[in-house]
Amino acid sequence: MVSLQNQFLGKDSPLSLTTFHFEPDPWGYPFSESHELVLDGDYPRYVALKPDGTFALTDLSTGPFSADLDGDGTYVTTSAFTVDCDGFVQIFTEAPLIDRNDPTFPWQVTTDPAVGGTTINQPLSPDDFIKVLPRLRRSRWERRADGADGADGGDDAGNSGPAYPRCPAAPTGLVSTVRPGARQPMANGTCAQMGGAKVPNFDFTGCCNAHDLCFDNCDTGTFDSCNSVMGSCIASTCDQKYPGVAQAAQWAACRISGASYAFATRAFAGDSFYASNSARCTCRCGDLNTSLCSASASGSALQCVNVGLGLDANNCGGCGRQCPKGTTCKGSNGCGCPGDQCGDVCLSLQDNPNNCGACGNVCASGICFLGDCFTPPNVQLVQNGRFDNVVGTTAPPWKVASAVGGATIDFNADGDANIFHNSAAINLPAGYPSFSLAQTIQLKPRTAYGVNFKARRIGGSGPCTVSVNMNGNPVSGDQDIEPDEDVFRAFGGNYISGATSNTVISITAHCTRTTGMSIIRVDDVNVYAV
Template sequence: MRLPLLLALTASAGLASAKKCKPRPSSASLASVSSVGSSSLEPSHMSEPSSSVQSASVSSSGGVSSASGSVASSGISSAPSSVVSSASSSAAASSSAAPPTPKQICQVQGSRAATPLHESDLVSHNGYIGCKALCAAQQGCQSFSFQVMTGGYCKLYSEPTWTDIKEGKTGPTWFFDLDCASPVVVGPTINKFAIPGGPAPTDSVPKVPGPVVVPPAYTPPSPTLVSSDSPPYVPSGPQSKPTDDNEFMATYTYSQYELPTVVDEGYPPVTTGIPLQSGEPLPCVLSAGQDHPFTLLNEMYIPLVSRTGSIGPMLQPTEAPAPDDPILKPLEMVLPPFYLKPVAGHSDVYDMVYEQTGEFVAWNSNGEVTLVPSSTGPLLAGDVITSVFSFDCMGTIFVTIASNKYQWSTKGQSCSITEASTPKNNMKALPVNFPKPPPLTNEKVKRAAELLAKAKELKGSKQMKRVNTNDQEPQCPSQPPGLFSGTKPDYEMDQGNFCEDLNKWWGLSPFDFDVACGLQSLCFDQCSGWSFAGCTAIFTAAMYATCLNEFDNWWDVLTAAACTAQVHVFTGFAWSGTGKNLYNKANKAMCRCFCGNPPDTCVYLNDKGEMTDDFYCANLHSDDDNNCGNCGRLCGANSACNGGECGCPKNSHQCGTTCLDLRNNPNHCGKCDNPCDPKYCIGGECYAPKPDECAPDQAVWNGKFEVWSPSFKNWTFAAFPGTTLGKDKNMELLATDYTWQAGQPAVSAVGFKATNIQQGGFHLLVTQKNVKMCPGFNYELKFNLGYVNEVNGAGVTSNADCKVRWLTGPPSSPDVNDGYRSSGWYTIGASNPTYKTFGPWAVGNVVEGEKGVTKVKADLFVELSAVVSCFQPVGGHGNFIMTDIQMNPVGFVGKRSETFGNETLSIPMIEKAGVKGTDMEALLKSYTPEFEVVALSGKNLGRK
């Protein structure tokens, strides 16, 4: 518990003066025992060898005989009291002679006449370590004594021992001066219990508290619309000119409009974070019923065990037990369980049943605790009553008799129940089926003990170290994503201190768990990287380490058992709803959930404009149209958010508060305040139309097949009779990224895959309509073909030859021209495994009236067609690609872009007249590829 030792000592004075329990004597339980044992306590230091230290057996009236009915089921018994002390042969001198004045006396038996400076009956003080620590903390204390027996006292004296010691051969009391070294204790040591893994220790220890989360700076949006000018428009390349100026002039339009006002100004973000989620509550540690057994502990955490006809505190042996005695293993000790049994017709009181015998714990009219064979209900039967017990979620046992409150207390080997207006809740239930902590290896306990030792040096400095853990528990909701738990600016530390919270129920602990509790509270105060399970495992290890550090020898058995019992209680509660609730309480006081990316925390509003528990993350200084500069701030129609301010949409430009397009606005052509005369603007440049002229340019659009969804834009594919197109058919078309040589960038292309070529081959038609060829200009066509021997990193069979030829219209069969202009065949495949540019095919100049040529105003158009055939060998497989198809006017340098800024030009789509003598639509069934981009490779091929 996080209490200085001095505070615990002050409290002990009050406990020592409290009303004592009434013993219930019996010939069996209080039989005087006197015997000589084989173990001894030897003087560890005397300044004068001739000092009168006598060797004698010790008899005690406080022991319990083997017939006393102590805990048979657990293998725990109180041994006969016998302590043998040996001294030098000079000890036979008369004790009446005035002894020399030694510097100090250590570990001698006897008695003193001096009035003690202070007394304590706390179990934690009933031994050398505890009593010496009490003396060291008490001003004026120079010596101390304690009794090796249950109920023994620690007494402090203001004078050294030698001033009034009367040494003797009997008695359970041992005397020491304050400066004595550790005593010599003959007999077995307490078994260093094997702590049943847990979190892996780490040397990474955080500061306290964790770094405070500093929310992003909040800059409110401008209260008025921002007036600004867009930078000048910079074309990405040569701009396309109209194909028909007459049509261009007739259809030329542009638009501009003033920015609208903001629809909703919204509200600022929450900068203090959002409370963490609490998680699922855990159950109480104690419930009624036989399936909820518990060990009963008194005010000093000493277990209550059986007596003849009664129960009482477990007893301290008065001489060294055998090395294999179960009492030397306090952690593994099996204690007799009790349980609370509901009483028919009553929901506020229970019977307490001693499970081993089935007897009922009862109160008699003398205020004594006894065991009876059956329940009396909540009414007195004779002079006893059983149905008087109740409990709370913390496992505290209450006693109520006839609506009056009573206090259950213990003293020595007996206990009593007496009326009290404000009773202390002394009795505690330690459930047998308490939540079990993760296993902790001795290594981890050792590590906790090391941290404990360091922490004691730093006690109160808030720099206590602890063990880390890798297990995590979600502290923030999973939605919206990206939330993290961080320390809030107005944090409150130490709100989840487990031990201080338990003080509200049980008062001060007889043991000093100050450091362990400090480690636990410090762990709960961290907002990231420290989970409930990890912190509780640290607390568990530190609590066990406290007991291990303090109690070693057999005369500390009862103290160690009580310490271990308290560890069981506290760590059991720590793993229950009590600990989880405190973890959540600490989180609430220390931590909040913050948005990571985007950084601003916005909370939804209800229909009354009030903030709700629902929230989301936003970047108020980005381009979020729903949260422009403020949470929920909405720009007007036809406007957009730009860096947290409402402005023109991204696909437009702004001059002042006017939205427009610098690419086509004749008043602001290319830049603000740049008017055109005449008033025509194309691609950010002023344009003077020339009606009735055809503008020559590269005529094929999407010649690299970069635009392919849902089909290759501007291209159509059809199969000649005898060929089927599609996946797992005769021929398949693929949208590809083709790498023609190692280390070279991939190019976009259309892939052709012919499978199991049949006699006569497979044939398909590739066409693009409305390819413009201006009158009087000669044109040349060129294109790239590439051989493929690898698909998606895996080699493929490609042992066939395929060929391509171009025409100015679609032929009726693969090998005829039908009056169209035609190129020769270009071969790609096993006989020509390459990637290169084929052509140019000199198309020449086409004229009006020629087959396949259509005239629209001043322009001529053809339907550019390619016949693709894979023809040999029979059963072979062909893989190749086609890309970069261009139809250029001879002498024209450059490449036409069919875009107007970022927008596609409207190219008139002209319906082709039917071909005389052939129904092409019936002959060629249109095919739309099922696209999936694949990576094709022409590995190890050089460009030719």
């Protein structure tokens, strides 16, 4: 009784109500619809119906049959009650004092002990009907939110959070807001549908309308908070309607009915909440500086991204704006080169011989060092760098370091480029060919050197590169070389440090997935101290 009282009347209620509960027909007849009305207490006491329509309390149950329990010739029946679908108590008996067309049973509420007992078939006010309460079992969503569901390892195991969230949990940081073009907030009778005739004697329309408008409030109205506010509103309505001690019973009935009303709404209004959510609300990132963008280039997931910070190369300055390879995101300015830039090409003005120190500044020597053109002294560390000394099919001291995919080399003049001295012609068939030409040179330890050469490509289709290696280790990255260049292009900015006196320098040409024959001519290989 204490638990029931706290749930429906509030913990500070001055009343201590006598409460009853229903028990099924103890005889268990399949056709029986009747229940017994039992007084809550330390031991059961049954409400027994007398032939004259009055009631008495008895320690024994008669079931659906009449019995003389006291031996005074008065036959009573305990299994005589049922409840209709609208929550009204009815008497289930064949006694002639009951109107079979309307068996609803009113129980007169009174604080006058002189009246005594109860009467039936007497016109009463609507507030005097007996109040029947549902069993307050929390909804599945409420138990799931508390972590109660899923304890057996079922589908709900480990779930927690609001019973009916407006926005999905992922991506994190989403908040609800009014969708552009949404209808205006309105009271649509949702909570009235939840309570219906089960609490017909009290008017909670104002609370219901406020509850519906709360469901339509995308910014602050949550399922739990709207239901909580409605419960407080109903309690306040009862307090205002029945303020005096003389109306304490009516106040208690109002509070109990209101709690039943609020419970029904809380347990069954989830679909209505989501209907309001779909009609009026949408989700956005809580941080107004972020946008809802794809988390990856494939667009398989979403996340809240600050597109202006430049931290996401897939959403640079705007959702879906991906930076090309070799560039970086520079926030709201979009993609750019990590270093220097000339036109639409990323480069370094410190070592680019065609853009040395400034875009368009070409070094005649093909050497750019720390942003200045550099002409090396006339000291030839590389021997036969112009391939003028040819013996048979070789150009000593150059040696073939590797040849892959049918690659070969010739040494002859390049009339197409108007250079009539010899150059190395590396022949690269279609596919994945590679060729390295190397020689050993003498370097001073702890001395910095620069490496430069010239090259051009004739024919073929597909990507090819040239690179410089020292003792098998890369000195430069793979540098692209395009086909059908009529003149030689300078390749420089490759710096090495003399670690040992005997150092193997190699020039490597490599192609990937090419078609047709590609010929890469190499000339003027030079290593110089800087």
